[in-house]
Structure formats: structure tokens, C-alpha cells
Amino acid sequence: MTTPEHQPPTPDPASKDRVFRSPMGIVGGVALLAIVLWLGVDALVRGEGRTQWLALAALILIVPLVSAFTLRPAVYANEDRLRIRNPLRVIVLPWGQIASLRSGYSNEAVTKSGTKFQLWAVPVSLRARKKAARRSARAAAERSAAARGERGGRAGGGMGLGGLGFGAPRGDADADGPMRAETDKVMDDLRELLENRETAESAQGEVTVRWAYEVVGPAVAGAVLLVILLAMS
Incomplete structure (x- = not known):
């Protein structure tokens, strides 16, 4: 029998995830959370009676939602699939199931069945x-x-x-082609992955969608508590 000490090491994944997030979304989320927590904790400490309960309900409702729409969104890409972590859902798309990656007023992944999923972590500017x-x-x-x-x-x-020495191109000029916004560059990278991997055997499979109950649960609880407290006033 092979003991745990002599088991062969687990091989690393064939490809690690590349993670794309919105820096401005994170900065804005941290600032909003700081304001919400400051006001909420102040109401909990200094408030009296029903004010404290209202502050608690508001915190339970607002904090998960602010976190979900600012800190949570991310896009994970490797050679097999694209995983989209949006505010309220997590979508896993094997490259073989993606028909196109579109950029308009928002960046979207379109499946071969025609379903569209927005990439919250890669906003269009x-x-x-x-x-x-x-x-x-x-x-x-x-x-x-x-x-x-x-x-x-x-x-x-x-x-x-x-x-x-006049008229020479400046250092920030892109001699190889037109300059691109950062999120457009991200979409270019994802399209390149899609083009290279959509027919690979390991990039096939089913689309999966999971609700973020860790966000929805607390937010619903806070909303219910807030409604009950307001109805009792």
C-alpha cells in the first residue's frame, strides 16, 4: 500500500487562469464600502431602539450588493474555458461553446445557442x-x-x-498599429484564445450557470428584515 508520504506529486494544471478585473471598479467598491460601513457602524453605536435594527438591516442588504457589483466581478481564462464571475452569477463557458466575443456598449460572450453573457469585469469605456x-x-x-x-x-x-530631430514619433506611439483601450486589448486577447482553442478536445463541454447564493442570500435577508421594520413603524 502506498502511504501518503510516498504518493506521487499531483501534476499542476495544464494552464493556469489569466484573471481580468476592473481596477476602477475595485477602487470605487472599496470607497463605497468604507462610506457604508462608517455610516452603518455609527448608527449601530450611537443609535437607539429601532434605529439600530434599521442600520443592521441596511448593512446586511447593502454590503453584499456593493461588493457584488464592484469587487466580485472577474473573468478567468485558460486554454479550456472562460469563467465569468458576474455580480449574481458564475458562468463557465468551454471555448467550444462560444460563438463570438462581442464589443459594443458592453463586452459580451455569445454562445452557439445564442445566449449572451455580459462580462462585468471588462467594462467598455x-x-x-x-x-x-x-x-x-x-x-x-x-x-x-x-x-x-x-x-x-x-x-x-x-x-x-x-x-x-523634429517630428519624430513620441515614445508612447504604437508603431505596429492603432492604439487600443485597455478593455479592448483584453477582448483581443480573449478572441485570440477562442480562435486557437475552440476546436481543441479539452475545450469542449457544457455551459454551466450558477447563482451566487452567497450574495443573494444575505441581500434577501436584509431586504426582508428592512421591509418588516419599515412595516412596523
């Missing part, structure tokens, strides 16, 4: 897209000006704009 487009256009203009300067410098004995 129209402002970031516009900023990236402006930087890309500016970098293209600078490269064009540098090219004209180099041609002029060669024609004029090397004293064109390029020869004087």
Missing part, C-alpha cells in the same frame, strides 16, 4: 476608446511628418525636420 483613437491619430500624423522630414532631409543635404 467609450472615453478610453476616444482617447486611444486620438493618440493613434496623433502618432500616425507624427510618423507621417517624420517621414516627410526624412525625405526632405535627404533631398536638402540632411537638414530637414527629421535631420534636426
